[in-house]
Amino acid sequence: xxxxxxxxxxxxxxxxxxxxxxxxxxxxxxxxxxxxxxxxxxxxxxxxxxxxxxxxxxxxxxxxxxxxxxxxxxxxxxxxxxxxxxxxxxxxxxxxxxxxxxxxxxxxxxxxxxxxxxxxxxxxxxxxxxxxxxxxxxxxxxxxxxxxxxxxxxxxxxxxxxxxxxxxxxxxxxxxxxxxxxxxxxxxxxxxxxxxxxxxxxxxxxxxxxxxxxxxxxxxxxxxxxxxxxxxxxxxxxxxxxxxxxxxxxxxxxxxxxxxxxxxxxxxxxxxxxxxxxxxxxxxxxxxxxxxxxxxxxxxxxxxxxxxxxxxxxxxxxxxxxxxxxxxxxxxxxxxxxxxxxxxxxxxxxxxx
Numbered sequence: 001x002x003x004x005x006x007x008x009x010x011x012x013x014x015x016x017x018x019x020x021x022x023x024x025x026x027x028x029x030x031x032x033x034x035x036x037x038x039x040x041x042x043x044x045x046x047x048x049x050x051x052x053x054x055x056x057x058x059x060x061x062x063x064x065x066x067x068x069x070x071x072x073x074x075x076x077x078x079x080x081x082x083x084x085x086x087x088x089x090x091x092x093x094x095x096x097x098x099x100x101x102x103x104x105x106x107x108x109x110x111x112x113x114x115x116x117x118x119x120x121x122x123x124x125x126x127x128x129x130x131x132x133x134x135x136x137x138x139x140x141x142x143x144x145x146x147x148x149x150x151x152x153x154x155x156x157x158x159x160x161x162x163x164x165x166x167x168x169x170x171x172x173x174x175x176x177x178x179x180x181x182x183x184x185x186x187x188x189x190x191x192x193x194x195x196x197x198x199x200x201x202x203x204x205x206x207x208x209x210x211x212x213x214x215x216x217x218x219x220x221x222x223x224x225x226x227x228x229x230x231x232x233x234x235x236x237x238x239x240x241x242x243x244x245x246x247x248x249x250x251x252x253x254x255x256x257x258x259x260x261x262x263x264x265x266x267x268x269x270x271x272x273x274x275x276x277x278x279x280x281x282x283x284x285x286x287x288x289x290x291x292x293x294x295x296x297x298x299x300x301x302x303x304x305x306x307x308x309x310x311x312x313x314x315x316x317x318x319x320x321x322x323x324x325x326x327x328x329x330x331x332x333x334x335x336x337x338x339x340x341x342x343x344x345x346x347x348x349x350x351x352x353x
Contacts, residue, residue, distance in 0.1 A: 014106075018097050023083075035063060041056045054066040066093065072085070082095055165317075186332070193256075267335070
């Protein structure tokens with residue numbers, strides 16, 4: 001779809017804001033949104049070709065470029081939604097307005113422009129029989145899209161989306177249970193590591209007492225012989241070596257204590273994030289329960305709002321929660337690997353002692 005250059009140089013006859021939709025050309029049963037939000041919809045008079053057009057441009061993209069003919073008609077399907085057939089482009093367009101008054105003003109302006117197009121057609125020699133035939137074909141297709149049938153179809157799509165979201169919610173609940181179990185295992189391992197550190201402290205104190213006792217035994221020998229002197233030197237060297245090892249073990253124990261404290265603080269942080277994730281999951285459940293489709297409510301909602309809006313909101317909630325769950329799961333896995341490395345280091349230190 002292209003836009004004539006001379007249209008940019010003219011002032012629009014009418015301008016309004018609306019959401020733009022198009023019937024799926026493959027199925028002819030569902031609507032496809034062409035705009036993310038409300039965009040400008042304008043009516044122009046092409047003075048070169050002496051025709052009237054409905055134009056809508058969103059940035060570099062031309063969303064609508066429909067020539068208004070004398071046989072064209074608008075169909076008001078709800079208080080805020082209308083549709084028409086563009087036989088030249090073989091498309092059915094729909095406009096969703098924020099207020100009913102906006103739709104009424106647009107319809108009044110269309111009737112006025114349509115009458116002007118009819119007068120222009122009478123004064124020209126354009127053969128509109130092919131256009132009438134194409135619009136008749138499209139009218140048959142359009143009539144097949146009965147409003148009641150369309151509402152039922154959209155309601156079925158909404159039910160399917162809600163069922164899919166419920167299935168995803170169960171899957172996320174299982175992942176939350178798995179994260180909770182991993183967090184409990186990590187907390188237990190940290191407590192065990194803390195208990196091991198206390199046990200190492202008691203062993204270190206025992207080695208210190210033993211070293212002191214050996215020093216007293218060496219110092220109690222006042223007149224050692226030649227062999228006894230060598231034995232005393234050996235004892236002294238052993239004691240010095242034991243002191244050095246004890247000091248090294250003390251430094252390692254201090255480092256391990258610091259690591260245990262860091263992991264305890266990280267576990268607390270993970271618990272807070274787990275609580276936040278559970279809160280988000282509960283909010284999602286509440287949102288799903290609130291959006292459970294009821295026949296009367298769904299029909300009323302679908303009449304007053306564009307299709308697939310609830311589905312898009314649910315999908316955004318699903319994507320947000322799934323992203324948070326994946327981030328939290330990766331964090332727990334990383335912390336579990338760090339804890340395994342810490343346990344390996346603790347076991348190695350025990351072997352060395």
